Every structure is written in structure tokens, then in C-alpha cells.
Amino acid sequence: MQVTISDAIKYIGVDDRDIDLFESQYVVPDGVTYNSYLILDEKTALMDTVDTRGMEEWEQKLKDALNGRNLDFLVISHLEPDHAGSIGRLLELYPDVVIVGNAKTFNMLPQFFNVALDDRSIEVREGDTLSLGTHTLHFYMAPMVHWPEVMVTYESSEKILFSADGFGKFGAMDAEDDEGWACEARRYYFNIVGRYGTSVQALLKKAAGLDIAMICPLHGPILKEDLGYYIGLYDTWSSYKPENSGVLIAYASIHGNTAKAAKKLGEMLREKGVEKVVVSDLAREDMAEVIEDAFRYDRMILAAASYDGGVFPCMQDFLHHLQSKAYQKRTVGILENGSWGPTAGRTMKAILESMKNVSIVEPLVTIKSTLKEENMADLEALADAIVDAGV
Ligand code: FEO
Numbered sequence: 001m002q003v004t005i006s007d008a009i010k011y012i013g014v015d016d017r018d019i020d021l022f023e024s025q026y027v028v029p030d031g032v033t034y035n036s037y038l039i040l041d042e043k044t045a046l047m048d049t050v051d052t053r054g055m056e057e058w059e060q061k062l063k064d065a066l067n068g069r070n071l072d073f074l075v076i077s078h079l080e081p082d083h084a085g086s087i088g089r090l091l092e093l094y095p096d097v098v099i100v101g102n103a104k105t106f107n108m109l110p111q112f113f114n115v116a117l118d119d120r121s122i123e124v125r126e127g128d129t130l131s132l133g134t135h136t137l138h139f140y141m142a143p144m145v146h147w148p149e150v151m152v153t154y155e156s157s158e159k160i161l162f163s164a165d166g167f168g169k170f171g172a173m174d175a176e177d178d179e180g181w182a183c184e185a186r187r188y189y190f191n192i193v194g195r196y197g198t199s200v201q202a203l204l205k206k207a208a209g210l211d212i213a214m215i216c217p218l219h220g221p222i223l224k225e226d227l228g229y230y231i232g233l234y235d236t237w238s239s240y241k242p243e244n245s246g247v248l249i250a251y252a253s254i255h256g257n258t259a260k261a262a263k264k265l266g267e268m269l270r271e272k273g274v275e276k277v278v279v280s281d282l283a284r285e286d287m288a289e290v291i292e293d294a295f296r297y298d299r300m301i302l303a304a305a306s307y308d309g310g311v312f313p314c315m316q317d318f319l320h321h322l323q324s325k326a327y328q329k330r331t332v333g334i335l336e337n338g339s340w341g342p343t344a345g346r347t348m349k350a351i352l353e354s355m356k357n358v359s360i361v362e363p364l365v366t367i368k369s370t371l372k373e374e375n376m377a378d379l380e381a382l383a384d385a386i387v388d389a390g391v
Pocket of ligand 1: 080218
């Protein structure tokens with residue numbers, strides 16, 4: 001797919017539609033892009049390379065775009081191999097290229113590549129600039145907007161922000177986006193960058209001082225219009241505020257009985273007027289999608305079977321993910337199932353209590369093996385407490 005930036009700035013990124021799991025953990029049914037950009041001015045500058053999985057196609061695009069010219073600079077925004085993987089090949093192709101990075105970039109670079117930089121590097125700091133002719137690059141550090149060495153670059157003549165992983169999205173360039181940009185961008189954000197909300201907030205504050213006409217991320221589409229919408233969503237996500245009013249019911253059921261209770265709770269909530277209720281099976285659905293929903297909505301109910309003196313493993317795994325992604329500022333209800341000595345409830349509660357500003361509503365509902373008439377009053381009480389906690 002042809003992607004146009006401007007006369008002087010060429011998109012030379014690639015689609016990866018064959019990857020089974022991005023970062024060996026995320027399903028990407030519509031693939032993913034590795035974005036790379038070439039600026040042609042008196043000097044030429046490459047903004048990041050691509051994963052080695054797309055290296056051949058990218059190399060050809062780079063040569064075509066350079067059209068016989070030499071490459072003067074490589075700017076490294078991020079050293080993770082999905083972007084920096086082809087640096088080794090680039091150095092073979094253009095042995096005189098000058099690498100632009102920050103102190104952390106150059107500390108980490110030898111861990112990935114055996115390169116003797118000699119005088120072929122420029123170490124930049126916050127606010128430093130590099131003139132290419134009519135284009136000027138301004139560098140801003142964005143530590144932990146995924147990795148510690150991340151920096152973003154603002155090109156002031158065309159008002160373009162090269163935003164590294166920020167504003168990235170799963171999906172190839174030509175992926176059909178029936179649910180809009182936010183759906184796969186949100187799943188990407190919370191699973192990959194979610195832990196680092198404070199760092200993203202710091203970057204947004206820097207970006208607020210720039211006049212930005214276009215955002216060029218390292219994954220997904222180039223953002224050219226209505227930038228306030230995307231920046232607004234990033235502000236919501238990175239401040240851990242719920243994006244929508246609604247309830248996620250995430251269940252971990254061994255033989256289907258806990259699932260029945262979870263679905264019954266879902267029905268009750270809908271009957272009580274909750275407009276958005278999402279019921280998810282942690283054993284079978286994409287965990288990354290459920291994590292996305294946990295952050296998206298203001299309330300969550302966990303329903304799980306007891307197991308080995310704790311909680312059924314897919315719920316343990318889910319809670320571990322939420323913990324590591326800094327889940328916070330939400331209201332949560334708990335339902336446990338146990339055929340003898342139920343342990344799921346206290347296990348889930350203890351994990352939730354380790355998180356920041358998570359309110360656990362009463363009652364903690366216990367069912368024994370199957371949902372029965374005698375459980376209905378407790379279920380109603382939990383549903384009412386969750387309704388009352390709505391914003
Ligand atoms: Fe897309 Fe953190 O690399």
C-alpha cells in the first residue's frame with residue numbers, strides 16, 4: 001500500500017501479515033507494520049529501520065527512495081528489535097552513515113550490534129537540533145515510553161512528530177478498521193505501553209508545546225487529521241481514567257458452572273440498566289483484549305473457580321497481567337466458586353488489594369459448585385453494588 005507523507009519525506013516501512021505472535025505474545029490477526037521514514041534534503045536522514053522479518057522489502061524501498069544518493073544519518077528512536085533489527089544490514093549498505101541517538105541508545109547499541117562507531121555518531125540531548133537543510137530535527141527524550149532509550153523527533157518545517165511507539169497500533173497499513181483506530185490502538189497501548197502512564201503523560205506535556213500537523217508512529221497509520229482526538233485518548237489512557245462507563249465481567253470457569261454465574265450477573269446488570277456489559281472467558285479469549293477492556297471500563301467483576309488452594313490459573317494470569325500493567329482507579333466485584341473450601345475469592349482479593357486505588361465492593365459472593373436459587377440474593381446484592389459504583 002502506497003503511504004504518502006510529503007514530497008521530501010518518504011514512507012519506507014513494511015507490513016508483516018505472517019507473524020504468528022507480535023513480541024511472541026500478542027495475536028495480530030490483521031498483521032502489524034514496522035514503520036521507517038526517509039527524509040530527503042541537502043542531507044538524508046533515515047528515521048529508524050525495521051524488524052529483520054521485513055528487511056529485504058525495506059532495503060529495496062530504501063534504495064529506491066534514495067535513488068542513488070548516500071545516506072547521511074540514521075536516527076534511532078527506539079532500539080527494540082522490531083525497529084532496530086535491520087541496523088546491522090544498514091551499516092553494511094551505508095558504512096559511513098552517522099548514527100544519531102542519546103546516551104542510553106549508545107550504551108545499549110553494542111548489546112545488539114558489534115559496531116565500532118568511531119566518529120560516526122552524534123549523541124543528542126533534550127532539545128538538541130540537527131539541520132538537514134530546510135528540515136530541522138528537534139529531539140525530545142521519552143524514557144520508558146516503552147524502553148529507557150526512547151526519544152521522539154519533531155521536524156519543524158513540516159510540523160511532523162516522529163512519535164516512536166507512541167500512537168502505535170496493531171494492523172497492517174491496509175487492514176480494514178471496522179471499529180476505528182482506537183480499537184487496535186487501545187489493545188496495543190494497554191498491553192505494551194500501559195505500565196508507563198506517567199512517562200506517557202510527561203511526553204504529552206512536551207508535545208503540548210509543539211505545533212503538530214502530523215504524527216508518524218513506528219506502528220500503524222500516519223495520523224494527519226483530528227489530532228486532538230488521538231492525543232485526547234492518549235491522555236485518558238495514560239492517566240488511567242476509564243474511557244467509558246461499563247462493566248467487564250471476566251470469568252475463569254473449569255466446567256462451565258462459574259461461567260453460568262458470570263453470565264447471570266451480566267443479565268442482571270443489563271436488566272438494571274447498565275448499558276455496556278462485556279462478559280469474557282479468560283480461558284479462551286485473547287487475554288490482551290480482556291486487559292484492554294479492563295482499562296476501558298470503570299468497573300469489573302471477577303468470577304473464578306478455586307484451584308489448588310488458590311484461583312484457576314487463567315484468572316491468576318489475568319490478574320498478574322493487570323498488576324504488571326499498573327491497573328488502578330477502578331471498582332471491582334468478586335464471585336468465587338468452590339466445591340469444598342473455596343479459596344478463589346481471598347486469592348483474587350489479595351492481588352487486587354496490592355493495586356493502587358482499586359475499590360472492592362461487597363458482598364464477595366460464594367457459590368458451591370453450581371449457581372442455585374439460594375445464591376440469587378447475593379448475586380443481586382453484588383449487581384446492585386456494581387450499579388451504584390457507576391459514574
Ligand atoms: Fe515497537 Fe517497543 O517496539
